Amino acid sequence: MLIFAGDLKVMSASSHHKDEISNLGEFGLIRHLTKDLVIKNSSTCQGVGDDAAVLDYGGKKVVITTDLLTEGIHFNLVYTPLKHLGYKAAVVNFSDIYAMNAQPRQLLVSMAISRKFTVSMIDDLYSGIRLACEQYGVDLIGGDTTSSYTGLTLSCTAIGEASDIELIYRSGASKTDLICVSGDLGGAYIGLQLLERESKLFEQERDFQPVLDGYDYVLERQLKPQARRDIIGLFTEQGIRPTSMIDISDGLSSELMHLCTNSNTGCKIFSDKIPIHPETRRVAGEFEIDPLIAALNGGEDYELLFTFPVQQFDRIGKLGEINIIGHMVEPDEGMKMITPHGDVITLAAQGWNSLI
Amino acid sequence: MLIFAGDLKVMSASSHHKDEISNLGEFGLIRHLTKDLVIKNSSTCQGVGDDAAVLDYGGKKVVITTDLLTEGIHFNLVYTPLKHLGYKAAVVNFSDIYAMNAQPRQLLVSMAISRKFTVSMIDDLYSGIRLACEQYGVDLIGGDTTSSYTGLTLSCTAIGEASDIELIYRSGASKTDLICVSGDLGGAYIGLQLLERESKLFEQERDFQPVLDGYDYVLERQLKPQARRDIIGLFTEQGIRPTSMIDISDGLSSELMHLCTNSNTGCKIFSDKIPIHPETRRVAGEFEIDPLIAALNGGEDYELLFTFPVQQFDRIGKLGEINIIGHMVEPDEGMKMITPHGDVITLAAQGWNSLI
Secondary structure, three states: OOOOOOOOOOOOOOOOOOOEHHHOHHHHHHHHHHOOOOOOOOOEEEOOOOOOEEEEOOOOEEEEEEEEEEEOOOEOOOOOOHHHHHHHHHHHHHHHHHOOOOEEEEEEEEEEEOOOOEHHHHHHHHHHHHHHHHHHOOEEEEOOEEEOOOOOEEEEEEEEEEOOOOOOOOOOOOOOOEEEEEOOOOHHHHHHHHHHHHHHHHHHOOOOOOOOOOOHHHHHHHHOOOOOHHHHHHHHHHOOOOOEEEEOOOOHHHHHHHHHHHHOOEEEEEHHHOOOOHHHHHHHHHOOOOHHHHHHHOOOOOOEEEEEOHHHHHHHHOOOOEEEEEEEEOHHHOEEEEOOOOOEEEOOOOOOOOOO | OOOOOOOOOOOOOOOOOOOEHHHOHHHHHHHHHHOOOOOOOOOEEEOOOOOOEEEEOOOOEEEEEEEEEEEOOOEOOOOOOHHHHHHHHHHHHHHHHHOOOOEEEEEEEEEEEOOOOEHHHHHHHHHHHHHHHHHHOOEEEEOOEEEOOOOOEEEEEEEEEEOOOOOOOOOOOOOOOEEEEEOOOOHHHHHHHHHHHHHHHHHHOOOOOOOOOOOHHHHHHHHOOOOOHHHHHHHHHHOOOOOEEEEOOOOHHHHHHHHHHHHOOEEEEEHHHOOOOHHHHHHHHHOOOOHHHHHHHOOOOOOEEEEEOHHHHHHHHOOOOEEEEEEEEOHHHOEEEEOOOOOEEEOOOOOOOOOO
């Protein structure tokens, strides 16, 4: 048989029925595509469905995660310096590795570049990637460099390691566990609003000089996020082991949904416990955005969201930069947020979805 | 410090000096970007510079390779059915793993898709990826699914395993080793010419029916390439260990250059020893293409190119599907091809380069 039976429909690639991908959304499409995957190799411990896949090659567990960024969808080069883009592209993958309580060790970077890019532009991009690798102790070990018709596409794959007992999955939370978050939320989304406003003003008037003083914190959250290696270090130092963990890339609501779905729990969080930086709050005010909405649905904060047994309440309270925002509940109670007035809001994961 | 000193040049992404990437080419750009990379982690055995990177996590060696494919540059959906595209995208990564004399075990697939794609189209793409994984015993373990403004971008990362003594690098050839190639060459390139001709005729006349009978072999070489797992199996069976190896993705000349550069040798090959399939030869004639040029510079054949000590000449002769095409020489003799008339041609690696 030459090729797949009935599959060489030359010149008919567009004859498909219009079943829109936006109806499924990103998570729906992933579930649809991966729902009956069967694992064949003993070296595969965990496939689709966590921050990273887990492999066992007879020594340490190998943790691997990948990310694809396209120009115009994930980044706008009008206000994202290429060095920052490279730095962020690397760091967000390290964040996925830390979210497994593992240490990133290697990075592969592939890029497709169109004719508008010069060698010094790619140097800038790479300098950011390399700086991130230096700061996080990661080796840049290869990738693929090729061309595209339009814009820049960046694909990063990070590899990390952990021992079996160190690994923390999304699925380990119990129905009474406390829910914690590191750092603060919503800043990256507010920083993005600021950059988009300045870029629109610039489009209207080319002489325009963007005013970015007094916005340092939210800009840094958007343009130079950090992966929370320090929090993972704290866990090791204090001998603490979260029961489940995920990094916040799509917004608190979306990540809570992943923990609840994978751990078969519901959750109850308290709106006044969600940590928000004063500058995030102030700039959100300028934009007439509710900072809570930015925290719940904004995404790109790369903080860690994790759960602990309620018996360890005291111990967690002593860790700086960690806030207890609520607790898990029975799955049939759903995902709820309680306001200081006692209102109960059902959380919907409206995290950023590039497919809609 | 907020961000990288002097790097937040908002609205100035296009102020760079026009230093053209095409002046460097793909290999030049990679060398430029990676020339002073330093390895920090003990788990990194081999970084940039072979078919795959090699990691050591205390058990088997972990081999990892990645590939980025963009619509319009690497594939044309007018004549490439999506199932074939998925199959090929996976298989070419497995081929890189086999070229290290390792076994592929896991695959990560990321894709960025524009609005023209429907769920059933992505299903077709995935069915090809999954078929390849089944046939080669590989687990599909994850990836990233996101959107793009234009067309389809596909990023595949394959992970494999081998013991330390099994691994074969590009750098192991000696100056008298024999040079061998599996299967035959040039077919994939000729198949591509055929598909491009038929697609142009179709553009001129929409009622046009492509005539593809009698072209089975070259079409299969282009649309459904195989990774040479069988050759790796033969090595194990016969207790043979090549001294260096690479897979032929960019054309024989280009891959020979990689072996010679990495092993610090020159080479002498004989044009009448280069294996070319009768159908490749016949269809090349129709297109008035020299089949030898297709073999040397066409690429996408995914055969294995490897070297053996000359003392094993007898043993290699007994392996079916393997042709000895020449031998390594001192590096100062360069890369030469000898014709049956005794003409000496200097080989230049003119393999396919998407960056020119």
